[in-house]
Structures are given as structure tokens and as C-alpha cells.
Amino acid sequence: VSAGLPETRTDTAMSELVPEPRPKPAVPMKPMSINSNLLGYIGIDTIIEQMRKKTMKTGFDFNIMVVGQSGLGKSTLVNTLFKSQVSRKASSWNREEKIPKTVEIKAIGHVIEEGGVKMKLTVIDTPGFGDQINNENCWEPIEKYINEQYEKFLKEEVNIARKKRIPDTRVHCCLYFISPTGHSLRPLDLEFMKHLSKVVNIIPVIAKADTMTLEEKSEFKQRVRKELEVNGIEFYPQKEFDEDLEDKTENDKIRQESMPFAVVGSDKEYQVNGKRVLGRKTPWGIIEGNSLHLLEELVADQTHLQDLKEVTHNIHYETYRAKRLNDNGGLPPGEGLLGTVLPPVPATPCPTAE
Amino acid sequence: ASSSEVAGFTGKRENIRSLTMSGHVGFESLPDQLVNRSIQQGFCFNILCVGETGIGKSTLIDTLFNTNFEDHESSHFCPNVKLKAQTYELQESNVRLKLTIVNTVGFGDQINKEESYQPIVDYIDAQFEAYLQEELKIKRSLFTYHDSRIHVCLYFISPTGHSLKTLDLLTMKNLDSKVNIIPVIAKADTVSKTELQKFKIKLMSELVSNGVQIYQFPTDDDTIAKINAAMNGQLPFAVVGSMDEVKVGNKMVKARQYPWGVVQVENENHCDFVKLREMLICTNMEDLREQTHTRHYELYRRCKLEEMGFTDVGPENKPVSLQETYEAKRHEFHGERQRKEEEMKQMFVQRVKEKEAVLKEAERELQAKFEHLKRLHQEERLKLEEKRRLLEEEIIAFSKKKATSEIFHNQPFLATGSNLRKDKDRKNSNFL
Numbered sequence: 001v002s003a004g005l006p007e008t009r010t011d012t013a014m015s016e017l018v019p020e021p022r023p024k025p026a027v028p029m030k031p032m033s034i035n036s037n038l039l040g041y042i043g044i045d046t047i048i049e050q051m052r053k054k055t056m057k058t059g060f061d062f063n064i065m066v067v068g069q070s071g072l073g074k075s076t077l078v079n080t081l082f083k084s085q086v087s088r089k090a091s092s093w094n095r096e097e098k099i100p101k102t103v104e105i106k107a108i109g110h111v112i113e114e115g116g117v118k119m120k121l122t123v124i125d126t127p128g129f130g131d132q133i134n135n136e137n138c139w140e141p142i143e144k145y146i147n148e149q150y151e152k153f154l155k156e157e158v159n160i161a162r163k164k165r166i167p168d169t170r171v172h173c174c175l176y177f178i179s180p181t182g183h184s185l186r187p188l189d190l191e192f193m194k195h196l197s198k199v200v201n202i203i204p205v206i207a208k209a210d211t212m213t214l215e216e217k218s219e220f221k222q223r224v225r226k227e228l229e230v231n232g233i234e235f236y237p238q239k240e241f242d243e244d245l246e247d248k249t250e251n252d253k254i255r256q257e258s259m260p261f262a263v264v265g266s267d268k269e270y271q272v273n274g275k276r277v278l279g280r281k282t283p284w285g286i287i288e289g290n291s292l293h294l295l296e297e298l299v300a301d302q303t304h305l306q307d308l309k310e311v312t313h314n315i316h317y318e319t320y321r322a323k324r325l326n327d328n329g330g331l332p333p334g335e336g337l338l339g340t341v342l343p344p345v346p347a348t349p350c351p352t353a354e
Numbered sequence: 355a356s357s358s359e360v361a362g363f364t365g366k367r368e369n370i371r372s373l374t375m376s377g378h379v380g381f382e383s384l385p386d387q388l389v390n391r392s393i394q395q396g397f398c399f400n401i402l403c404v405g406e407t408g409i410g411k412s413t414l415i416d417t418l419f420n421t422n423f424e425d426h427e428s429s430h431f432c433p434n435v436k437l438k439a440q441t442y443e444l445q446e447s448n449v450r451l452k453l454t455i456v457n458t459v460g461f462g463d464q465i466n467k468e469e470s471y472q473p474i475v476d477y478i479d480a481q482f483e484a485y486l487q488e489e490l491k492i493k494r495s496l497f498t499y500h501d502s503r504i505h506v507c508l509y510f511i512s513p514t515g516h517s518l519k520t521l522d523l524l525t526m527k528n529l530d531s532k533v534n535i536i537p538v539i540a541k542a543d544t545v546s547k548t549e550l551q552k553f554k555i556k557l558m559s560e561l562v563s564n565g566v567q568i569y570q571f572p573t574d575d576d577t578i579a580k581i582n583a584a585m586n587g588q589l590p591f592a593v594v595g596s597m598d599e600v601k602v603g604n605k606m607v608k609a610r611q612y613p614w615g616v617v618q619v620e621n622e623n624h625c626d627f628v629k630l631r632e633m634l635i636c637t638n639m640e641d642l643r644e645q646t647h648t649r650h651y652e653l654y655r656r657c658k659l660e661e662m663g664f665t666d667v668g669p670e671n672k673p674v675s676l677q678e679t680y681e682a683k684r685h686e687f688h689g690e691r692q693r694k695e696e697e698m699k700q701m702f703v704q705r706v707k708e709k710e711a712v713l714k715e716a717e718r719e720l721q722a723k724f725e726h727l728k729r730l731h732q733e734e735r736l737k738l739e740e741k742r743r744l745l746e747e748e749i750i751a752f753s754k755k756k757a758t759s760e761i762f763h764n765q766p767f768l769a770t771g772s773n774l775r776k777d778k779d780r781k782n783s784n785f786l
Contacts, residue, residue: 042420043636045449047397050640052385053575060384111372115382160659164648306387314497325492 059118061168068177069130072207103128103141139192150320172312174200177207193233201236209262396450398501405510406462409540414595432460435473471525482654505642507533510540526566534569542592543617591626
């Protein structure tokens with residue numbers, strides 16, 4: 001029993017509590033690479049097919065949110081993107097229905113199927129956004145909703161007995177509708193995007209683009225891009241998540257040339273030059289939804305659908321989770337949620353490679 | 355299945371309608387996008403081979419993947435069972451596979467095999483633990499995590515022809531809730547065809563009667579249900595492994611050459627190797643991975659967390675959030691720790707007091723002894739002083755006597771000598 005025992009004991013006890021670095025998996029850190037000249041076909045590549053079948057069976061969730069003042073054509077655009085009556089249009093509202101006093105969040109789910117792939121599409125509408133006289137903090141209910149979905153997911157993930165597949169209600173993509181003033185972004189636009197670009201993938205869209213000529217359109221786009229950059233607003237696809245050079249060049253093109261997408265939404269078909277297109281009929285001609293196909297590509301089509309979900313899951317959700325656990329746990333970052341409660345790693349080391 | 359899933363999603367939301375689309379949207383490529391992602395990242399597949407030394411584990415793996423993974427023959431003299439893991443990167447067309455092979459070393463060699471299965475269980479648990487730790491981190495990176503969890507365990511049964519060994523039963527019973535087990539009969543070319551049938555039946559019935567849950571090839575997907583069901587009836591697969599090539603007809607095939615004939619590895623009449631390869635790699639690799647994650651890992655996780663005292667539902671059946679439980683536990687733990695600290699402090703103080711008392715007592719005793727000795731010493735000294743005094747007195751007396759006797763002696767020598775003599779004698783006799 002030496003002098004000053006309690007103090008030193010505490011220290012060693014504390015060091016026992018700090019979890020040892022997680023047991024290394026018993027594989028050498030640098031996998032040895034065997035020459036890829038396999039002496040014959042084995043069938044490893046069939047795993048692709050196996051995986052595809054599995055994912056098709058489970059189906060996909062996709063949650064898209066539309067934000068913008070009423071009358072900008074949000075519902076029409078969503079219908080155009082997914083080629084079905086996904087949203088009920090505001091014009092079909094009951095005349096007596098007033099514009100809501102605060103921003104409402106309305107989520108409506110649909111199941112659509114294509115080529116054997118089932119997708120549960122949820123469109124989250126935000127009537128009332130930007131429609132009041134005083135629109136201060138009108139993005140707050142939206143931010144709250146988005147965080148609530150992250151919270152729901154986190155709660156499920158943290159359960160002891162977890163569901164086989166946690167329902168994903170997180171917002172994967174938020175289409176923000178910019179009024180085609182031709183001048184610049186409005187303060188409300190900037191405020192909204194500043195706050196929300198940190199928690200969700202934002203795709204800015206210039207609505208009702210048929211009110212601008214080609215030159216006006218490209219000028220407006222440039223100006224909007226500049227303003228977003230100056231205000232530090234990162235929209236999807238975010239520069240910081242470009243994985244490699246290929247991604248970067250591809251995304252740079254989208255970011256610097258096409259975005260924000262100027263769209264014209266329509267759910268009516270017309271004949272133009274022998275083709276059937278979706279367009280708007282006016283006395284001066286039939287307007288086709290131009291940048292629409294690019295937006296389609298981004299949102300509904302081949303290239304980025306899965307990526308939107310991944311960025312939401314791997315980045316936005318993880319950020320939320322880390323913040324949440326940090327705030328309430330008061331633990332230093334990097335330590336596990338159960339850091340101080342886990343028993344010290346048992347004395348026998350995990351069997352390692354010889 | 356899909357409609358019930360949809361119903362499950364409803365929750366508080368409005369009813370979900372099915373819509374038909376008026377044109378091609380393009381999301382049917384979603385599975386491809388997902389798969390492309392995985393191709394980019396590469397796949398992980400981890401196989402654990404459990405079997406006695408020399409039963410043919412390494413050879414079979416080499417044959418399965420048609421490669422010569424470097425490996426030395428293991429010794430039979432290991433004191434404990436150990437596990438050896440190696441990772442390899444294989445590529446076929448555009449698919450990159452990170453294959454990890456884990457072999458047991460020394461399994462079945464010990465005299466006392468009671469603890470043989472434990473290192474295997476520990477290894478599997480350790481991989482689950484590593485994943486769990488990563489999942490629980492605040493800043494985590496699951497999508498770049500190298501998944502080391504064991505996806506399948508090939509259990510090698512000795513081709514005795516009789517039945518399972520007790521070690522086999524014991525080991526498999528301890529593994530079946532942690533990993534997908536596919537039992538195989540090793541070195542099946544030592545068992546004749548008729549014996550093999552009986553052997554397989556005996557093995558399966560033993561497994562069933564002992565409640566061992568081996569991996570069942572899934573039969574819910576119509577395209578593969580039939581073949582999977584058929585294969586389920588062929589378990590355990592009787593396999594032969596060989597990387598040596600023998601000329602049969604006009605082709606070189608993998609085989610084992612005996613004086614009495616050639617056993618061809620890929621001949622389905624000779625052994626079930628092809629079936630194993632089909633089932634393991636071409637048909638069910640993805641399902642094995644999924645089962646590991648959704649069943650075995652989840653079970654481990656649930657048990658581990660419950661062990662630590664976390665529950666989903668607290669008293670009165672109110673849902674308990676992990677956060678609350680964690681806080682409560684932390685509080686409890688701190689309280690416990692403080693109590694222990696106090697206890698230790700008290701004990702320390704107590705000990706010190708006791709020691710002090712003991713020392714004081716000893717001191718006192720010592721002092722007493724010292725006093726006692728001093729006293730004794732003092733007494734001795736007095737006694738000695740007394741003796742000396744007496745002695746000195748006697749010396750003086752004697753000197754006096756001597757002096758007087760000399761004077762007497764020196765006086766006229768006339769006195770009767772006899773009287774003197776008598777006196778002298780008398781005086782002298784005093785001294786005698």
C-alpha cells in the first residue's frame with residue numbers, strides 16, 4: 001500500500017475505461033495480391049447478378065422534397081419527372097382552401113414500377129413556403145422535418161432488436177424552385193439554401209423557364225451560380241464529394257454549365273417535328289421542357305439516383321448522427337457511444353495472423 | 355412480400371397508391387447503379403475452414419479458387435488451436451474480390467480437446483466486435499470498412515464412414531448460431547459410393563438430432579429455389595481437392611492419380627466438388643453475406659448490448675432510449691466508482707491506523723525492556739560496588755593485620771618463641 005494510492009489508482013482505472021483501439025481484424029492490413037491470372041473461370045462475377053436480384057426483390061425508397069412559392073410549377077414538374085400524377089396540383093385545390101398560415105409538410109407516397117424494379121417514391125410538398133407576408137424563418141419547419149427523419153432513422157438504428165430493413169424516410173433530394181425574375185436570387189432563396197444545403201442535397205431549379213429567352217436564361221444561370229458560390233452554398237453534386245477525376249470532370253460540367261436547371265414542366269403531350277413531346281401550347285409555339293432531360297438524368301434516371309441516396313446516407317445522415325451523439329453524450333469525438341461503458345478488451349488478444 | 359413491405363411503410367402517412375407511368379422514367383437502372391457502386395468498392399468474402407490438420411482444407415480452397423495460395427504444411431504439435439488468416443485480391447472480369455481465408459491450425463491434435471472450439475468462437479466474435487465498435491463510433495466510416503466478419507464456415511468431416519466425432523458435434527453446436535456452416539466430407543475418395551450414401555444420411559440425422567443448425571440454401575427466389583432445394587438434400591458435400599493435373603482422354607483435368615484409377619475433381623460422378631463451387635460461389639455468395647449481416651451479426655449485437663444492460667423497453671414497458679440507458683449507466687458507473695474509491699480510502703486509513711498501533715505497541719515493549727535491562731544493570735552494578743567495597747575493606751583489614759604482625763614480629767625476639775609461634779600459628783591459621 002503506497003502513499004497517495006487513491007489518486008494513482010484512479011488514473012490506471014481510467015485508462016482501463018478508455019477503450020483500447022478496436023481489435024484489429026485478423027487480416028493483414030495490406031492484402032496480398034495474387035496475380036489476377038486465375039487459372040480458369042470460377043464464377044466470382046456472378047455475384048453481380050446475385051446482388052442485383054436481391055436488390056430488385058427488396059425494392060427502393062426515394063424521397064424527394066419540393067420547395068418553392070406556390071404557383072411556380074412544383075407539382076407539374078414532379079409529375080413530369082416521374083411521368084405520372086404524383087402530385088395533386090394546387091390549381092385543383094378547393095377554391096376555399098386558404099394558403100396555409102405556416103409552412104406545412106405534406107408527404108405522399110407512391111409505388112411505381114419499371115422493368116421489374118419497384119420504387120416507393122415519396123413526394124414531400126411544402127405548401128405555404130414563402131407565401132406569407134412575413135416569411136422569417138419559414139425554412140425552420142422544413143429543417144425540422146428533415147432532422148426528424150434523420151432522428152427516426154437513428155432511433156431505429158440504435159435499437160437493440162433492429163428491423164431487418166429500416167424504413168428510409170430521409171429526404172434524399174430537395175428541389176428548390178427559383179422564381180424566373182431574370183435578375184438574381186431573392187434573400188429568401190439565399191437564406192433557405194444557406195441553411196438547408198448543410199443537411200440535405202439541394203438541387204436548385206429555375207421554374208417556368210419559358211418566360212426567359214435563351215440569352216436571358218444563360219445570363220440568369222450564371223448570375224445565380226455566382227451568387228451561390230459567393231454565399232458558400234454547395235448544391236448537389238457537391239464539389240467536396242467528388243471521388244475521382246472522372247467524377248469531377250463529369251460533375252463540373254453539370255455544375256458549371258447546366259445548373260441550375262431551367263425547366264418547363266408539362267404533363268401534356270404534343271407533336272413537334274414529328275415527335276411526341278411534353279410541352280406547353282402557346283400562341284407562339286409549343287414550348288418543350290428543355291433542361292428537363294438533364295434534371296431528369298440527375299434525379300430520376302441512370303446516373304445519380306443511387307448517388308443522391310448515398311450522399312444522404314453516408315454524409316448528411318452521418319453528420320447528423322455524429323452531432324447528435326456528441327451533444328447528448330458529451331463524449332470526445334471518435335469515442336464510441338458506449339465508450340466508457342464497454343468492459344475493457346479481454347486479455348487474450350484476438351487471434352492474429354501468424 | 356412487396357405489398358406487405360409497402361404497408362409497413364405507411365405509418366402516419368397517407369395511403370400509398372400504386373401509379374402507372376405514362377413513359378419511361380429510367381429508375382429501372384437503380385439496381386445497376388447500386389451494383390456499380392459495389393463493383394467500384396470491391397466485394398469482401400471471408401471463408402473459415404475448420405478441420406483437423408491434414409484433412410485437406412488448404413488444398414480444397416486452392417481448388418475452389420483455382421489458384422495456388424501459398425501455404426506450408428502445418429505441424430501436428432501445436433499446444434492450442436490457433437487461427438491463421440490471409441487476405442487475397444482476386445479479379446474476374448470487372449469484379450474485384452477481397453477474399454480472406456481463415457484456417458484452423460492444430461484443430462484436433464491436442465490430447466485434451468475440450469477447449470478446441472473456443473479459439474474459433476473467439477475469433478468469430480472478435481470480428482463481430484470490431485464491426486460493432488465501428489458502428490457505434492461517433493465518427494464512423496462504414497462504407498470503407500473492410501468487413502472481416504466470417505461469411506461461411508466450411509466444416510471438414512473426417513471420412514471415417516461411420517458418424518460424426520464428438521469434437522465435430524461440440525464444435526458445430528457452438529458455431530451454428532454465429533456463422534453459416536456448410537459441412538463437407540473431406541477426402542471423399544476414400545469412401546465408396548454406397549458407403550457415402552449411408553454416411554451422408556447418418557451425418558445429417560446426427561446433426562438434426564443434436565439440433566445443429568447448418569446453412570440452408572435459400573429457396574425463396576423462384577429462379578434458384580429448385581436447384582437450391584435439391585442441393586440442400588445433397589449435404590454434406592463429399593469433396594476431393596487437387597491442383598495436380600492428369601491427362602484423361604485428350605484433356606488435362608484436375609485429378610488424383612491412383613494405381614487403380616483417376617479421381618477427377620470436376621466429375622460429378624466422382625465427387626460433389628462442382629456442386630460445392632456452384633452453391634458457394636455462383637449461386638449463394640450474396641445470400642451468405644446477407645445472412646451473416648442480418649442474422650448472425652444482429653444476434654451478436656443484440657446479445658452484446660443486452661449483456662451490457664441496454665434494453666429497448668424499460669420497466670412499465672415504456673420504450674427506453676439508448677441515450678437514457680447510457681446516461682443512467684454512466685451515472686451508476688460513476689457512483690459505483692466513487693463508492694469504490696471511498697472504500698479504498700477508508701481501508702487505507704484503517705490499515706495505517708492499525709500499523710501505527712502495532713508499531714506503537716512494539717515501541718512500548720521495547721522501551722519497557724530497555725527500562726528493565728537498565729534496572730538489572732543498575733542492580734548488578736550496585737552489587738558489584740558492594741562486593742568491591744567489601745573486598746577493599748578486607749584488603750585494608752588484611753594490610754592492617756599484616757602491619758601489626760610485622761611490628762609484633764620486629765619486637766624483641768625474646769618472647770617465647772613457642773608463644774610467638776603459637777601466636778603466629780594462631781594468626782596464620784586465620785588465613786588458612
